[in-house]
Amino acid sequence: MPLYHDEDQAMLAETASQFMAEEGSIQKQLRHWRDRDCKDGFGHGLWEQMAELGFTGILIDEDNGGLGMGHVEAGIVLEEIGRNLTPSPFLTTSVLAATALGNGSDDIKGRYLPGIVEGKAVYAVAIDEGAKHNPSRIKTRAEKSGNGFKLSGQKDFVIHGASADMLVVAARTSGADDDEDGITLFAVPKDAAGMSHDAVRLVDSSMATHTKFDGVELDGDAVIGEVDGGREILNKVLNAGRIGAAAEGVGVARGAMDMTVDYIKQRKQFGKLIGEFQALQHRASHLYSEVEIARAVVIKAQQLLDGDSEKAELMISAAKAKVAKAAGLAVREGVQMHGGIGMTDEYDIGLYMKRDRALQEFLGDVYYHANRVATLSGY
Amino acid sequence: MSDLDTFRMETREWLEANCPAEMREPVRDEDDVYWGGRNATFKNDAQKAWFEAAVEKGYTVPAWPKEYGGAGLSPAEAKVLREEMARIGARPPLSSFGIWMLGPALLHFGTEGQKKRFLNEIARGEIRWCQGYSEPGSGSDLVSLQTFGEDKGDHWVVNGQKIWTSYADKADWIFCLVRTDKENKYQGITFMLYDMASEGVSTKPILLISGSSPFCETFFDDVKVPKSYGEDVPAYVGEVNRGWDVAKYLLGHEREMISGADGGNTGTIGAAMSRSADEIDPVLRAELAMFDVDALAYGAMGEKFLDEIKVGKAHPAQPNMMKYAGTELNKRRHELMMSAGGSRNLEWESDETSGGKPSRNWLRTKANSIEGGTSEVMLNVISKRILDLPGA
Ligand SMILES: Cc1cc2nc3c(=O)[nH]c(=O)nc-3n(C[C@H](O)[C@H](O)[C@H](O)COP(=O)(O)OP(=O)(O)OC[C@H]3O[C@@H](n4cnc5c(N)ncnc54)[C@H](O)[C@@H]3O)c2cc1C
Ligand SMILES: Cc1cc2nc3c(=O)[nH]c(=O)nc-3n(C[C@H](O)[C@H](O)[C@H](O)COP(=O)(O)OP(=O)(O)OC[C@H]3O[C@@H](n4cnc5c(N)ncnc54)[C@H](O)[C@@H]3O)c2cc1C
Numbered sequence: 001m002p003l004y005h006d007e008d009q010a011m012l013a014e015t016a017s018q019f020m021a022e023e024g025s026i027q028k029q030l031r032h033w034r035d036r037d038c039k040d041g042f043g044h045g046l047w048e049q050m051a052e053l054g055f056t057g058i059l060i061d062e063d064n065g066g067l068g069m070g071h072v073e074a075g076i077v078l079e080e081i082g083r084n085l086t087p088s089p090f091l092t093t094s095v096l097a098a099t100a101l102g103n104g105s106d107d108i109k110g111r112y113l114p115g116i117v118e119g120k121a122v123y124a125v126a127i128d129e130g131a132k133h134n135p136s137r138i139k140t141r142a143e144k145s146g147n148g149f150k151l152s153g154q155k156d157f158v159i160h161g162a163s164a165d166m167l168v169v170a171a172r173t174s175g176a177d178d179d180e181d182g183i184t185l186f187a188v189p190k191d192a193a194g195m196s197h198d199a200v201r202l203v204d205s206s207m208a209t210h211t212k213f214d215g216v217e218l219d220g221d222a223v224i225g226e227v228d229g230g231r232e233i234l235n236k237v238l239n240a241g242r243i244g245a246a247a248e249g250v251g252v253a254r255g256a257m258d259m260t261v262d263y264i265k266q267r268k269q270f271g272k273l274i275g276e277f278q279a280l281q282h283r284a285s286h287l288y289s290e291v292e293i294a295r296a297v298v299i300k301a302q303q304l305l306d307g308d309s310e311k312a313e314l315m316i317s318a319a320k321a322k323v324a325k326a327a328g329l330a331v332r333e334g335v336q337m338h339g340g341i342g343m344t345d346e347y348d349i350g351l352y353m354k355r356d357r358a359l360q361e362f363l364g365d366v367y368y369h370a371n372r373v374a375t376l377s378g379y
Numbered sequence: 380m381s382d383l384d385t386f387r388m389e390t391r392e393w394l395e396a397n398c399p400a401e402m403r404e405p406v407r408d409e410d411d412v413y414w415g416g417r418n419a420t421f422k423n424d425a426q427k428a429w430f431e432a433a434v435e436k437g438y439t440v441p442a443w444p445k446e447y448g449g450a451g452l453s454p455a456e457a458k459v460l461r462e463e464m465a466r467i468g469a470r471p472p473l474s475s476f477g478i479w480m481l482g483p484a485l486l487h488f489g490t491e492g493q494k495k496r497f498l499n500e501i502a503r504g505e506i507r508w509c510q511g512y513s514e515p516g517s518g519s520d521l522v523s524l525q526t527f528g529e530d531k532g533d534h535w536v537v538n539g540q541k542i543w544t545s546y547a548d549k550a551d552w553i554f555c556l557v558r559t560d561k562e563n564k565y566q567g568i569t570f571m572l573y574d575m576a577s578e579g580v581s582t583k584p585i586l587l588i589s590g591s592s593p594f595c596e597t598f599f600d601d602v603k604v605p606k607s608y609g610e611d612v613p614a615y616v617g618e619v620n621r622g623w624d625v626a627k628y629l630l631g632h633e634r635e636m637i638s639g640a641d642g643g644n645t646g647t648i649g650a651a652m653s654r655s656a657d658e659i660d661p662v663l664r665a666e667l668a669m670f671d672v673d674a675l676a677y678g679a680m681g682e683k684f685l686d687e688i689k690v691g692k693a694h695p696a697q698p699n700m701m702k703y704a705g706t707e708l709n710k711r712r713h714e715l716m717m718s719a720g721g722s723r724n725l726e727w728e729s730d731e732t733s734g735g736k737p738s739r740n741w742l743r744t745k746a747n748s749i750e751g752g753t754s755e756v757m758l759n760v761i762s763k764r765i766l767d768l769p770g771a
Binding site: 002003004261264265272273275276278281282284285286288289290292293294296297299300301314315317318319321322325366367369370371373374377378379 | 654659665667672687692700755757758759761762765766770
């Protein structure tokens, strides 16, 4: 498959790009909700509009009312979300949760997928325990209790945890903390007794929670997939989420880069446009190269994942790490080349820096994924 | 089965039958590379057999039309052939500046007569070419070149000096930029083709820091260059005084080649380096992993670039980006390989290192970001043509 968008994908990109620039813009969404100290960190209206366009169900199969598309298409929407810093539950709900639920029983699918397709529901995914991503260690426990389970433990960095209608929780049903096996995924409804959220606003003004499970009682039908067999689904969720976050990161990088290049074409100092100084030109051109290369590895990984290739995991980690490098560079150079006003809240460039920081940490930072590239390559 | 699948099966069979086992080993030495030319000799029978089979099939230049010595493969078929050759680690049957640089320029700007003659010669490896662009005073600022061809009616008399002419001492012919109009900077250069055996041409080798000297200073002392080599075979490409257009077009291809976008510079090293190192320092392992991330990403970029070039989706200045990123990456690769090898890789003349290969290669790669246009010049071009920055 050639590494560019085919005609249908290009059309989707066109639609997504227009929609996000108009409806998902920084002014209309990020700043709007932030300045109102919105407890969700995003607007539900936009979520419904995205559903009308079919975006929310992009990864959900047609039998369940979705578009049945792949990660290339989800990535197209995510890149535009990144470009406009649009706060939305797309990544958590339409990518992570949808992937988990799609691997569940018909009952699970019937219960939860329509909410995503209609843009009514918001779901969170609770994986990490601690400040750094480490899904190979899962301490949160679900013990058999009657027909169901009793869930205890704590999850951190749960994006949209407090506003979610349901949380997909990865818990241990057997074995030791670091075991590969013994993981089960549960769908935990919003109002489950014994679940409490400590909600915190993050640097990018999104909301996350430290969520505690204090003997939360769950019915057997809360299980997604097989008891003790959750690792495989969890890996699918991670693959989808990581390449999704990478696609959004490319959008963030491009947004920051475009804004910066535009700026240095307009700002005058020393009687010249600062874009005329070679010291800035070379850095801008280097940045452009890095962002282009990051885009290439992202689409490569998306295609491999859609094609169920064995090489997908390696390329996903390469993509997540490469995007972290490129987007990090884009936002740092962005603020620097804006000079003093880059430090002001009034200018948008700093918002890119904040979003990039949060995305970098989500599902594994550059070091985590570079290490994974090494491990998967056998060294 | 699609036509392409059928083609893949046939290609696989053909390679199986025609590419000898010795030609499926990585290139280790200069004489593992076959450059062709009047005085060429083969290293062994396998090299000869592989070369001759490829010529016969048109696979020295697979994408060129059949009438010019190619196999007339479509871009998709050419990609299949590349993949199948890579699968078995087949060496290129012929390496040549004619294939990489002059050929594409002739395909684009040449007359029918020039194509018939020169492209076929290139495809069959009969004539070895060198590139006469740079001069002592004109490197990055190539258009300031001074080598002058005085118009004498049916011929020019060329005087001047070139520098850095790779393999000038081994080449049969030169494609050379010669000023033919002193008043016009850009529109006063002619792209000439002539025989290095012509009277008045002499070369002097330049020793590199890697200890080798495939590079030369090339001197032209009243060299007589005819304007034509027969009907429809002018001695210049494009038009007289409009050689700059040809030169730039060719540089695009040269940069593409040096970038290694087609697989040359891509590929990870971490696994191989950690296996061969006595002991791998965790910080070095981390650097290797970071490098591999970049190498995997650049590999994807190379693939995307070639896919996009085929359908005209790539920005015309994209080869500059590929050249910049690919050569900087390749330098970093060799720095890390030197570190992983430790003191062993410092050996300049040992059997263990096949005569100092690691350090010589490391030193050679330093030229990647200079030859064919420096990294700084690439960044200038990106600024100007892609980012559209003011005054760039
Ligand atoms: C937090 C903060 C506190 C400050 N406090 C004070 C204060 O108390 N009093 C005060 O007077 N000022 C203060 N300043 C202002 C500060 O001195 C200026 O921001 C600084 O001099 C840069 O000027 P500028 O913001 O106009 O950026 P610009 O001059 O517009 O520069 C924009 C970008 O272009 C680059 N650039 C500009 N010219 C060139 C060139 N010739 N070659 C290459 N690159 C170039 C710059 O390096 C920068 O990256 C403060 C700024 C900040 C951010
Ligand atoms: C191994 C090797 C093989 C070569 N093979 C050939 C060949 O076969 N045929 C041939 O014709 N030539 C060949 N060359 C020559 C090559 O193309 C030139 O060396 C190259 O174009 C740089 O020119 P220069 O060496 O004169 O450096 P200069 O142009 O003098 O540059 C010196 C430094 O200044 C920087 N610089 C120059 N101009 C600018 C600018 N405007 N902005 C910012 N920085 C700038 C450069 O980037 C460089 O870092 C070869 C060179 C090498 C090293």
